[in-house]
Amino acid sequence: MELLTTNNVWMMICTALVFFMHLGFAFLEIGLTRQKNTINILFKNIFIITTGLLLYCLVGFNLMYPGEFNGILGFAGFGLDAPLVDGALDLAYNEGYTYWTDFLFQGMFAATAATIVSGAVAERMKIGPFMVFTIIYVGLIYPIAGSWKWGGGFLDNLGFYDFAGSTLVHSVGGWAALVAVWLLGSRIGKFKDGRIQAIPGHNIPLATAGVIILWLGWFGFNGGSVLSADPGLTSLTLVTTCLAAAAGGVVAALVSSVKYKNLDLTMFLNGILGGLVGITAGADQMNPTDAIIIGAIAGAIIVFAVSLIDKLRLDDPVGAIAVHLVCGIWGTLAVGIFGALAGFDQFLSQLAGVGSYALICILSTFVILYILKKTVGIRVSEREELEGLDGFEHGMDAYPDFRMNEH
């Protein structure tokens, strides 16, 4: 009982920290995009966290954790149904947390996948279709895909390992981002006369704050994925998480300073995020040196991935594909290369996991968005894109009364 209480306290705090990541995502996304689309992005982020929680309560939790099932699709029924003993909550449910904590911690994860997409499609996607996509993707696809591993499904049986979601959360968001960006097309002016144009964001201090908040949130994201307060595992996980983040940032800054000859803050920031995503699949399996190497490689990957995605004429305003998809894949494979689980068989299992999630995410996103594109359309009008989504979709500015000082 004492231990359950302690474990549950830790898990509740981690839940709060993962919730707080939504402010990190919001700040990062609005910071790296133009002022005229700020309200739209904030609206999407607020929509995702609220709707995501309600959907996870209605169907997601019981799709993701269906109990005994065929390994591909199971459903334990609508709504929450707390296990009771003599009318009181069954505290023997799990030694690491209560039923309620279980739901809420997992629910906070669910919304993240859609948030990743939100950044990638920013500044040009219609809000209505985005909301429809979010509802289906967070409500159905994310939990079904999640059940394959965390719900005890076929990938779990195959030995696939994903500690806190390099694949189950970040790549799931990243694949959808990739497909969405491809179907949407690039923003007006991004690729002009065969050249790549930088479209600077409007508030780098908030973007920076977003990354620090995300790093803080990762204490809960990875630390809570231990699913108890086990002192050795939780604290090791925080150490590997922080070292990978630090290494990712430093290496991305170094590589980009060599490649582009300036000290690029946004590359530094994306390197930190890349390191965090990279360590997530195996944060409990690595020693500090492993963590630094995984993070450092993620940091280098970021610089080249951002450049490659640009060259492929994919317009991802916040770098979500490089951070969440590419580093998510890297982190997942790294579990087969570094740390306690390293080995060829494990590597193959990791590959199988990456491939399976690629399949379901690409297919489902394509089907949903293709139907939406051919019916209601997914892209705003040229005029709306040029003037900004805030006025058209929301009837308001982000800084309506902001005035300049005369100096």
Add this chain to the structure above:
Amino acid sequence: MELLTTNNVWMMICTALVFFMHLGFAFLEIGLTRQKNTINILFKNIFIITTGLLLYCLVGFNLMYPGEFNGILGFAGFGLDAPLVDGALDLAYNEGYTYWTDFLFQGMFAATAATIVSGAVAERMKIGPFMVFTIIYVGLIYPIAGSWKWGGGFLDNLGFYDFAGSTLVHSVGGWAALVAVWLLGSRIGKFKDGRIQAIPGHNIPLATAGVIILWLGWFGFNGGSVLSADPGLTSLTLVTTCLAAAAGGVVAALVSSVKYKNLDLTMFLNGILGGLVGITAGADQMNPTDAIIIGAIAGAIIVFAVSLIDKLRLDDPVGAIAVHLVCGIWGTLAVGIFGALAGFDQFLSQLAGVGSYALICILSTFVILYILKKTVGIRVSEREELEGLDGFEHGMDAYPDFRMNEH
């Protein structure tokens, strides 16, 4: 001992989270008001949290928790007086927390009431009288009123239930906001030629961040109100809190999109806050479905309350009356309608509580502010209001060196 340590850790974390709500309030209030009054609002918020804590140390804690008393007014003496056993802190004080944690958690609540008023009177109230009002209201009225229920006073004996303060905190702030707004009058330009004019704020990203921070803080506000780390109760409380917030936001966005034909971010945000305030009185007594219904109704209430308050020619720049007073009353009454305590007798007790707090808050606020109005005055000059309070009261701008880019 192990359990006390765990309980106390949880309560200290919740204390920190409630403290952090003051950043949420500050961001929300400055975001929804004009740039020229930003420093003034920040100054008030910083004044409230610092002075509030010192006053709660000096008199508040012992007014609110006087021990045995007549049920209306008691006082256990000035300052803090930790119970000792053989010269060491008496750890048998409470099984859920130490004496110090008790003081600090309650102290963080105390300042909140005045913060609610701060938003409602923004952009036109003199800073001096506001500080005088805050000192009396936080130092005396809040703790005396609080003693009626949480201190074991007459409303506690009547069976009135208010888990975490829909009434004791939010309505106490909301009633004062209502009276203050009425005595102050509306901002210049708000009601012109018989029409209601929107006066947009200056920084919606910060307002949005404020709401996310407030939601995070509510993990501590409601979660800590269990007064221990009891795993079942604390985690249930977090679930009901988050579901009510989500439902409140979604319903407010839906209703306002039907009523006003646009996707209004600030209504979404206020709906979340309404859901949070609404669930607060009974967060430990509801199941998830109850919580979603209570939050959803709060979300609908917000849309109509904001509109009604406008029609009554009451000028509340941040929607504090709709959120904290109206939803505070709703949440308090909901304890008699939904959840484990529902019943006609309970409903009557809830009504008695709402009425008693209305009485003391309206009366005391009226007396304090009326005296201030008739002596020093409570409203800034027209010139100061038009040019902004920042320059006149504080001699500085919020963004003194902010420069525009030339594109």
Add this chain to the structure above:
Amino acid sequence: MELLTTNNVWMMICTALVFFMHLGFAFLEIGLTRQKNTINILFKNIFIITTGLLLYCLVGFNLMYPGEFNGILGFAGFGLDAPLVDGALDLAYNEGYTYWTDFLFQGMFAATAATIVSGAVAERMKIGPFMVFTIIYVGLIYPIAGSWKWGGGFLDNLGFYDFAGSTLVHSVGGWAALVAVWLLGSRIGKFKDGRIQAIPGHNIPLATAGVIILWLGWFGFNGGSVLSADPGLTSLTLVTTCLAAAAGGVVAALVSSVKYKNLDLTMFLNGILGGLVGITAGADQMNPTDAIIIGAIAGAIIVFAVSLIDKLRLDDPVGAIAVHLVCGIWGTLAVGIFGALAGFDQFLSQLAGVGSYALICILSTFVILYILKKTVGIRVSEREELEGLDGFEHGMDAYPDFRMNEH
């Protein structure tokens, strides 16, 4: 085991809170400086936290806690080397935390010292030399100096007391800031025609948010310095910390309103920080009244110290020297005057500590920066200073797409 788990949970949360202080520092520093140098400050802060952690992993931790050593300089070897029992982490390492938590909590402290310097040298120091200085100061000087007390070195044997780092962290940063500011010289325009010119910052809301975040972080900074979740000590520490912060702010606001006849928000904020730094050396040794007095004196000190530093023609854009050095010294000496340890011998020990740290910090900072000054130079060109470091060093603006509304 239950108790270790609980203690370790508390320490991990405190670690997260201290990490979060880096956002507080970043917001404070950019808020109080000009827009044109914002990216540069953010880059420095991100550099410090990432590099600081990696360096602390590589050498710092084992320099600061070398085990048995001569009391002045010891080194337990490169990298982390977790103590194992039968191949598993040795949980008997300490009853308050694991080896990993120990490293990470101390690592989060390490970076703070350089962050303090970052604010003081803002707007005119070259980024390259700053990075070199940071690497040496965080990697070598901070941990060696820290070993003298927290590593069990000669000052620990002398009876010097510094609970959470008024001297070991804040003065160590503050002395370096003083020397750096002196070697760098003042910003162009700060002291013109023999008069002191205020150079206003660009974002006071973010500066205010920074202080609230720092206060929140101090829950972990001081609360975690108990090195366990001991319920009496941790909660007392939070109470003294918060009361000193509140008293510092209120007194600084009062004194400055008398001295300068206006309600100065930035002085209020610096008073809070002064109170926090002041209580840090003895936060576990004071009762609430002591804490209020120590904080109040720190608040008064801030007002006069800021003015004195200006008169000495030392240009410290964010007030770092007044806050971290002057109040750090005050707090360290206060341990000999107030609270459980007060006494003449203790006061002398505190003086010895202050003097020893003055010596190593002044000397080492002078040597490092003097060499850098005479070789590569430490100050940017006049043109770069006037146009801003962001464009020259980083090739980007902080708010590149920010647009004004036409009203």
